[in-house]
Amino acid sequence: MSGRRAVVIGGGLIGLSIARALTTRGLSDVLVLERHQLAGGGTGKSSGIVRTHYGVPSIAAMAWRSLPTFEALGAEVGFRQTGYAVLVGEENVAPLRANTAAHQRLGVEVETIDAGRLADLWPMMNVEDVAAASYEPRGGFADASQLALHFGRVARDHGARIRQNTAVRRILTTDGAVRGVELVGGEVVEADVVVVAAGWWSAALLAGVGVDFPVESYRSELLIVDAGVPLPDLPVISDLISLQYCRVEGRGQFLVGNSDHADFRHKLVDPDDYSNVAVDETVERYAEKVMHRFPGFPDPSVTHTYAGVYDVPPDWNPVIAPVGGLDGLLLAAGFAGHGFKISPAVGDLVADLVFEGDSTDTDIPAADFRLERFAEGRPLTSPHPYLGAGEMR
Numbered sequence: 158m159s160g161r162r163a164v165v166i167g168g169g170l171i172g173l174s175i176a177r178a179l180t181t182r183g184l185s186d187v188l189v190l191e192r193h194q195l196a197g198g199g200t201g202k203s204s205g206i207v208r209t210h211y212g213v214p215s216i217a218a219m220a221w222r223s224l225p226t227f228e229a230l231g232a233e234v235g236f237r238q239t240g241y242a243v244l245v246g247e248e249n250v251a252p253l254r255a256n257t258a259a260h261q262r263l264g265v266e267v268e269t270i271d272a273g274r275l276a277d278l279w280p281m282m283n284v285e286d287v288a289a290a291s292y293e294p295r296g297g298f299a300d301a302s303q304l305a306l307h308f309g310r311v312a313r314d315h316g317a318r319i320r321q322n323t324a325v326r327r328i329l330t331t332d333g334a335v336r337g338v339e340l341v342g343g344e345v346v347e348a349d350v351v352v353v354a355a356g357w358w359s360a361a362l363l364a365g366v367g368v369d370f371p372v373e374s375y376r377s378e379l380l381i382v383d384a385g386v387p388l389p390d391l392p393v394i395s396d397l398i399s400l401q402y403c404r405v406e407g408r409g410q411f412l413v414g415n416s417d418h419a420d421f422r423h424k425l426v427d428p429d430d431y432s433n434v435a436v437d438e439t440v441e442r443y444a445e446k447v448m449h450r451f452p453g454f455p456d457p458s459v460t461h462t463y464a465g466v467y468d469v470p471p472d473w474n475p476v477i478a479p480v481g482g483l484d485g486l487l488l489a490a491g492f493a494g495h496g497f498k499i500s501p502a503v504g505d506l507v508a509d510l511v512f513e514g515d516s517t518d519t520d521i522p523a524a525d526f527r528l529e530r531f532a533e534g535r536p537l538t539s540p541h542p543y544l545g546a547g548e549m550r
Contacts, residue, residue, distance in 0.1 A: 174504030180315035202465025203301035212539020240392035241296025281453025385456030435462035472536035
């Protein structure tokens with residue numbers, strides 16, 4: 158194994174986590190190729206939420222396996238362990254309880270709480286329409302760019318090389334196996350393993366070797382709201398009633414994102430050319446939701462907005478697998494906004510696939526993340542989906 162050469166295409170959080178996992182497992186000849194700057198794509202737009210609450214058991218397990226990394230790194234990656242709560246109305250109490258029980262079976266420290274307990278945790282929150290919540294005290298948020306750069310440092314320390322501003326033109330193959338990549342400038346880099354971790358741009362690279370990766374680029378807008386008062390470290394909120402997610406940002410500010418993706422096909426964009434500012438309609442809609450849920454904010458105001466782009470497969474869950482029937486070619490993309498909190502486990506799974514040919518964690522079966530599931534009509538979905546917010550869980 159030490160004689161094998163690997164190229165990782167993509168210097169974001171996922172690509173750098175993969176490089177970290179490969180090198181720490183003994184593969185010293187690892188080259189990361191990043192078309193622009195490290196963590197300059199989706200990683201830099203991440204809201205950074207750390208949670209284990211997923212309806213897909215294998216993804217919940219990945220989040221749970223990843224949590225100790227955030228706890229161990231702490232301030233190095235800006236981790237604030239504020240807790241995390243999912244809020245639901247009456248129509249979603251049954252799936253909430255079922256998912257919480259499934260998480261508990263995985264060992265997750267989580268419990269179902271009532272509106273009264275939630276109000277104690279979040280004094281400025283309106284809980285009148287909250288039927289129940291799932292609360293995990295070890296959740297919180299961190300900085301995705303800092304985590305990506307940490308993975309990059311670890312990978313370099315174990316022998317990896319990283320080249321920025323180095324775009325890949327195509328993947329090279331011969332006799333049913335990858336043999337490397339050709340860069341835009343014409344240089345050929347030979348490799349026995351090529352891992353495509355290029356987010357939205359992965360599909361174009363794979364098309365060049367006859368692999369169809371169905372993924373769409375979905376623009377998602379975020380608001381930063383000044384609450385008008387300093388905020389303590391309050392729990393991150395996933396509000397499945399008004400379909401928003403929120404967390405503290407700084408001392409008096411609040412980050413607000415959207416969990417309503419019913420019309421997401423109207424927001425597909427070119428990931429190389431999209432507006433980084435929320436439109437007025439979005440600001441008004443988000444503001445109405447914030448005012449409903451947090452009437453305790455004395456003088457809220459929007460300070461600024463920005464937008465990111467999700468790489469979204471048909472089932473909103475990633476592909477992490479060998480692809481194309483080509484020996485040595487793997488894909489790790491399509492995370493649809495979920496990649497940050499599971500990124501340590503994603504790197505470990507890719508390393509398992511390279512070294513062992515399969516996952517070594519029985520709670521994270523590699524078969525769940527096969528590309529072929531789309532053509533087979535077997536999407537990776539939750540057995541206990543939430544009405545109105547199934548894509549995000």
